[in-house]
Amino acid sequence: MEIKKVGVLGFTGTMGRGIAQVCAQSGYEVIGSSRSEERAAKAISTIDAALARSVERGRMSQEDKDAAIARIKGTADIKDFNDCDLVIEVAAEELDIKIKAFTELDSICKAGAILASNTSVLPLVDMAMATKRPEKVIGLHFFNPVSAMKLVEIIKPITVSEETAETCVKFIESLGKTVVALPDTPGFIVNRLAVGFMLNAVTLLENGIATKEDIDTAVKLGLNHPMGPLELADLIGNDIVLDMADGIYETLKEPRYIAPNLLRRMVAAGWLGQKTKKGFYDYNK
Ligand SMILES: NC(=O)c1ccc[n+]([C@@H]2O[C@H](COP(=O)([O-])OP(=O)(O)OC[C@H]3O[C@@H](n4cnc5c(N)ncnc54)[C@H](O)[C@@H]3O)[C@@H](O)[C@H]2O)c1
Structure with a gap:
């Protein structure tokens, strides 16, 4: 099966x-849904601004940018996905x-x-079983920021067909990304490792063992990571990190995935990271 419209x-x-x-940059026709027409239009203008920055930096031509944005439509009615x-x-x-x-x-x-x-x-099999086409339901786990991150994990619930998985591998490769395929398991590969790492960093901070700056500096310079774990949590969204920790703990019941109180309180306070301009760091400046 050939994918043309996403x-x-x-x-x-x-x-x-x-x-x-x-997807639009790779030539696919795209339709995005939101719960209101205005929000869908705003999403398109945010994408437009991101593409304009790529043109300014010489990473893409004005012509390619115009073609990509013309391929994206917004809707408030998911019936338009038919x-x-x-x-x-x-x-x-x-x-x-x-x-x-x-x-x-x-x-x-x-x-x-x-x-x-x-x-x-979350378990893909539960989503598959909510449909009458479980063989067509799969996980495509992109990373943030999507345009920069080269990996996509393809998650195969026990119900998915090989044909669906193969179509998705070709699709993801057509976006210029690298695929790692694995069974439906909590946190997959990257989040199973990264969530444990970020929770540990929050515990170090919560216990007063090191400052946030020292934790991030130590990881960047000592492990050669491009970002520290607290900077990463702010980028991903602390609410998403908490949801991931709770989701992994729910299934595995391993104590290392119990979220520290500090993270839970920050989410309750709306300190979600870059998207709310406040997280472990202040982004108002
Ligand atoms: N942020 C990351 O780094 C990251 C990375 C990989 C995967 N994910 C996953 O991607 C998904 C979205 O994460 P995000 O960071 O983009 O979150 P976000 O909060 O930025 O966006 C969530 C979107 O879902 C919409 N939404 C919320 N409730 C809805 C509902 N009931 N019905 C329909 N739409 C609804 C919101 O309006 C918003 O458009 C999550 O499943 C998350 O785990 C996130």
Whole structure:
């Protein structure tokens, strides 16, 4: 099956915009949904501004930028996904929201369309079983920022067909990304490792063992990571990090995935990181 048109459900969020942008840049027709027309239009103008910055920096031509943005449409009605070959769900990291989205997508999308989720930790099999096409449901786990990050984890629930997985490998490679495919397991590879690492860093901070700056500097200079774990949590979104920790703990019950109180309190206070201008660091300046 050839993918030509891609739907993005949850288009106005960080990941939704990034995925829509990368697909459009690679020549796919894209339709993104939001809960209002205004928010969908705003998402397109945010993508437009990101592409304009790439033109300014000489990374793409004005012509390619115009062509990419012309391939993206916004809608407030997910019935407009009816002719998509692939829909990628990028809504909030809550199983109930995702299951509802998959049930709805299954009733709207044409037979044969692949339904994918960008979930970070949730079980794909639960989303697959919310549809009448479990063999067509798969995880496509992109990383933030989508345009820069080269990896996509393809998550294969026990219900998915090899044909669906193969189509998705080709699709992801056509975006210029590298694929790592693995079974449906909590946190997959990257988040299983990264969440444990970030929670440990928050515990060091919470216990007064080191300052946030020293923790991040130590990891950057001692391990040669481009970002420290607290900077990374602020970039990903502390709410998403907490959801991931809770999601992994829920299944594995390993104490190292119990989120520190500090992280839970920061999320309760709305200190979500870069997206709210306050997290471990202050982004107002
Ligand atoms: N932020 C990251 O670094 C990252 C990386 C990989 C995967 N993910 C995953 O991608 C998904 C989205 O994360 P994000 O960081 O883009 O979040 P976000 O909060 O920036 O965006 C979430 C989007 O979902 C929409 N939404 C919320 N509730 C909804 C509902 N009930 N129905 C439909 N849409 C709804 C919001 O309007 C918004 O557009 C999550 O599953 C997350 O785990 C995030």
